[in-house]
Amino acid sequence: MTQRKYPLTIYISGLYSGPNPSPGIGIARSLRCAYPDAILIGVDYSNRSHGIHWPDFNEIWLQRPWNELDLDLYASQIKEVLDAGAFWISGLDLETIWLAHKFPTHSNLLGPSVDALRRIAKPTIPAHKALPLRVPHYLYLTLPDWELYAFCRKYGWRVWLKGPYYEAYRVRNWTELNFARSQLSNTWSTDKLFVQAHIVGYEESIAFCAYRGHLLDCVYMTKRDITPEGKTWAGRISNVPKEILDPLQKVVKELNWTGGAELEMIRDANGMLWLIEWNPRFPAWIYGATIAGHNLPALLIERASGMPARKNLEANKEFTRVVIEIPARPQFPLPPLSEPVADSFGSSLKHPSGMPLLAARLQKHKGEVLGAHLDELHEIGEISAPSIPHLILEELKSYDFTQVETPLPIFLKAVAETSFKQTAEILRANSSGVQVAVAYSVKTNPDARFLELAHKHDFLAEIISQFELRKALSIGFDPAQIVLNGPGKWWPSISNRGLQFHALFCDSLEELRWLIPQLDKGICGARFVGVRLRPPQFQSRFGVPVGDLGTFRDLVSLVKRIPPDCSFGVHFHIPSSVVGVEEWFQLYESILVWARAIETTSGVKVRCVDVGGGWFPDDWFGVLLPRLSGLIDKALGNLHSLEHLILEPGKALTQSAVALLTRVLEVRRSGSNIEEVVVDGSIAELPTVQDYPHRILWLSSEGGWEVLKRGKGLLLGRLCMENDILASTVDFPNRIQPGDILVICDAGAYDRSMSYAFGQG
Amino acid sequence: MRLAKGDRSKITIAIERWRHWQPSRILFHHEDCCLIAHEWFIAMARSHLTDGIVFKGPHWIRQRWSWGPSKWPLYWCQVEKLDTLDCGALGVLAREAFKVQGATTFPVQLIRQFHLQDTQQWRQKWESGTCLSNWILDDLAYHEACAVIRQDSNIEIWDPTDSCWISPEARGYGAIVALCVDMESFEPRETLVWGSLNIQPNTWVVVEVLGSSP
Numbered sequence: 001m002t003q004r005k006y007p008l009t010i011y012i013s014g015l016y017s018g019p020n021p022s023p024g025i026g027i028a029r030s031l032r033c034a035y036p037d038a039i040l041i042g043v044d045y046s047n048r049s050h051g052i053h054w055p056d057f058n059e060i061w062l063q064r065p066w067n068e069l070d071l072d073l074y075a076s077q078i079k080e081v082l083d084a085g086a087f088w089i090s091g092l093d094l095e096t097i098w099l100a101h102k103f104p105t106h107s108n109l110l111g112p113s114v115d116a117l118r119r120i121a122k123p124t125i126p127a128h129k130a131l132p133l134r135v136p137h138y139l140y141l142t143l144p145d146w147e148l149y150a151f152c153r154k155y156g157w158r159v160w161l162k163g164p165y166y167e168a169y170r171v172r173n174w175t176e177l178n179f180a181r182s183q184l185s186n187t188w189s190t191d192k193l194f195v196q197a198h199i200v201g202y203e204e205s206i207a208f209c210a211y212r213g214h215l216l217d218c219v220y221m222t223k224r225d226i227t228p229e230g231k232t233w234a235g236r237i238s239n240v241p242k243e244i245l246d247p248l249q250k251v252v253k254e255l256n257w258t259g260g261a262e263l264e265m266i267r268d269a270n271g272m273l274w275l276i277e278w279n280p281r282f283p284a285w286i287y288g289a290t291i292a293g294h295n296l297p298a299l300l301i302e303r304a305s306g307m308p309a310r311k312n313l314e315a316n317k318e319f320t321r322v323v324i325e326i327p328a329r330p331q332f333p334l335p336p337l338s339e340p341v342a343d344s345f346g347s348s349l350k351h352p353s354g355m356p357l358l359a360a361r362l363q364k365h366k367g368e369v370l371g372a373h374l375d376e377l378h379e380i381g382e383i384s385a386p387s388i389p390h391l392i393l394e395e396l397k398s399y400d401f402t403q404v405e406t407p408l409p410i411f412l413k414a415v416a417e418t419s420f421k422q423t424a425e426i427l428r429a430n431s432s433g434v435q436v437a438v439a440y441s442v443k444t445n446p447d448a449r450f451l452e453l454a455h456k457h458d459f460l461a462e463i464i465s466q467f468e469l470r471k472a473l474s475i476g477f478d479p480a481q482i483v484l485n486g487p488g489k490w491w492p493s494i495s496n497r498g499l500q501f502h503a504l505f506c507d508s509l510e511e512l513r514w515l516i517p518q519l520d521k522g523i524c525g526a527r528f529v530g531v532r533l534r535p536p537q538f539q540s541r542f543g544v545p546v547g548d549l550g551t552f553r554d555l556v557s558l559v560k561r562i563p564p565d566c567s568f569g570v571h572f573h574i575p576s577s578v579v580g581v582e583e584w585f586q587l588y589e590s591i592l593v594w595a596r597a598i599e600t601t602s603g604v605k606v607r608c609v610d611v612g613g614g615w616f617p618d619d620w621f622g623v624l625l626p627r628l629s630g631l632i633d634k635a636l637g638n639l640h641s642l643e644h645l646i647l648e649p650g651k652a653l654t655q656s657a658v659a660l661l662t663r664v665l666e667v668r669r670s671g672s673n674i675e676e677v678v679v680d681g682s683i684a685e686l687p688t689v690q691d692y693p694h695r696i697l698w699l700s701s702e703g704g705w706e707v708l709k710r711g712k713g714l715l716l717g718r719l720c721m722e723n724d725i726l727a728s729t730v731d732f733p734n735r736i737q738p739g740d741i742l743v744i745c746d747a748g749a750y751d752r753s754m755s756y757a758f759g760q761g
Numbered sequence: 762m763r764l765a766k767g768d769r770s771k772i773t774i775a776i777e778r779w780r781h782w783q784p785s786r787i788l789f790h791h792e793d794c795c796l797i798a799h800e801w802f803i804a805m806a807r808s809h810l811t812d813g814i815v816f817k818g819p820h821w822i823r824q825r826w827s828w829g830p831s832k833w834p835l836y837w838c839q840v841e842k843l844d845t846l847d848c849g850a851l852g853v854l855a856r857e858a859f860k861v862q863g864a865t866t867f868p869v870q871l872i873r874q875f876h877l878q879d880t881q882q883w884r885q886k887w888e889s890g891t892c893l894s895n896w897i898l899d900d901l902a903y904h905e906a907c908a909v910i911r912q913d914s915n916i917e918i919w920d921p922t923d924s925c926w927i928s929p930e931a932r933g934y935g936a937i938v939a940l941c942v943d944m945e946s947f948e949p950r951e952t953l954v955w956g957s958l959n960i961q962p963n964t965w966v967v968v969e970v971l972g973s974s975p
Contacts, residue, residue, distance in 0.1 A: 537811055552801045553797055582812075
């Protein structure tokens, strides 16, 4: 190696040093160990990036915020320092992308190329394919809400909403997803977001440095402590396992990588490593690797400059952060805290290095090469509309909408009949020794047309009050086809004494204690008598809380007292659309174990299991019914005397079978954009409209139906209420006008049964 | 890690003291009380397996029971009524939970090294609760945990008291200085592998001897 004739000068950007720090300080500390005489110049874009006060920097090159900077002028200034022999190590992802484009061939810019960046772009991270790592499943937000909602249900709402650059929001329901979508989109000036499955496991990382495709060194870091945001606070450094190291060397070579990098991973309980991010820069904990004897920034500079780095010995394989105070540089006086507004405290900036501002700048340059580059980097396709089942469209065609009064719920008869019929056919195909029945939940939609369909197909009727009982009996259900559930099943009073029901599930020990003498006296009876179980892992107000051993003991002793002419059964009801489909199956298995425990300890055989509910139509037909035989096998594996399995579809059979017909009252524009459309429907007719996506159709003046895609428009209800927003992301057709018909689909379940009269005088 | 001569002899004395200790067992009364309590525990363990992951530690046990003195013998019907359980009882519960999850697990007896002020605190706590403190020897403590077979002969060790997986690399304060995986009632395996350590089952071994090169 040869000694350079001029002082070694290194520009290091990304100096923020808060709870979610940039790597600038760690890079500077590492380089100072190796090059005590080097000139280290810290670069940042805000005097709120507190790392500008770190003493290892000889100078600070503080720039104006990204939204003020003349990027061409700034690029020429950077070129000047690079041409003068200085090196540049970026600690900011977006700056790295920008610099890679501006200086594709400059040897003193120690960062990856545009092509390499393309191959590590989220969420696909194409470069990972050569490594023994998986990328968690994801879905772009260009897909219809309907599909996004299905994805979230599939992963039990253990999902993240992420943007292409920084930040991720954990979302637990549809409302949170919509909120996070709006936040991320506004912060990063992009709609190119994606939803990704959460991986449960330990966070681990690989940091490496490479020069022109040659891997110089790498370390493995296992997090030992993390901040509430999940950022590293302490960790342990070890060698990268050979099964990763060998392919990593090849990938680095293929990418012709230059610079630092970090692979952020999660190791799940089965030992599988999932790649969450491939950052094109050193991690903020890079000085932890230096402590462990791996000074990656120094190796990079040594290779690029030819100047030998002072070697540091391993001090410890483990590192931790501490909070320390340092003097602020007098030439950069601390700015005052932002003025408190309203009832809040003054707050620091969340992104002091101004990455959202840079993102906004880069997104505005759509016509320029950089904008195109970003598009290509995060190519995710056009926003697509949800598909509407052919049956719904066909049925809508049969209506003459010119004269109807709106808002009007439309019963889609063919859709309803098909759902009931398909379910009945699948049940008829069951050849196991266990009798399987479907119980139609009257509360979901008490419309007589649905009840008649249920009766026609020999379904049971599940009722939660004596009013519902009367309704079911009036439709023609026999008491022996009725399942009684819920805490108010006897409310307001027992209508008919001596009825023999199909099944009767008590909601509490108190109810079971009361019921047993009623059964003895013949005031009521049922083929199956049992309890609803409240499993310990879910918050619920319903059922017997068996997680308490005393309660479990009491339950066992009460079960022994159930009259022998009634068979014993258990019931549980947790909406799969809320907990997730796979979690529901886990819950089902756990309920079987509870049932077995009751059977073993009481000596009373469990002969009936009633499982609900809250099935989204696609999951009922696409997941539950196809897995019916497995469901029965699991039950028989635990309960050898099981005779009867009751399935509660909940909203699965009704949701798609009613649509709400509305008329446009007003179209509000800003320039040529339609920002808001007001219709005569409202949350009074669609009380669960914000809980899950509802597909929306527009009837064009030519008489054709158009499915509305996601956009920026708001669909507002007629009510003078702030929360009467029917949809917050709609792309309205330009030709839409007052008087047009909009049909809001998927309104056949609780949207109907819980609707209310409001604002009608 | 290299043990000082004094430490090595101290560990040898500790192993001699605890060599004949059997892993803890929770007993059954010959009545329904213990059957109900045991079945209840099994169902609880299955309920907490919300994602079906076999090798996830049963954290819920320590959320329900604190660590502290237990009086032995201990019966299943007594467990739920207690607020605190010692490492032996927690170890039994954790092994039951792992079995429910579908994992193969064995008791592992450990000797851990702390500071004298810690063991003095524990001695005081146990003796004031009229429980035996013979699991303490100077700065060493007898401890019980669960060895979980991951693949072939590879094991991981779940500490049901700290509710975490023990790192085989951990040294220093609280480190394991000796261990014995109890596989008496199972098909004997030649050796188990824990991190970079090879462990002979049913034998007390000093971690330094196994872990360091000669």
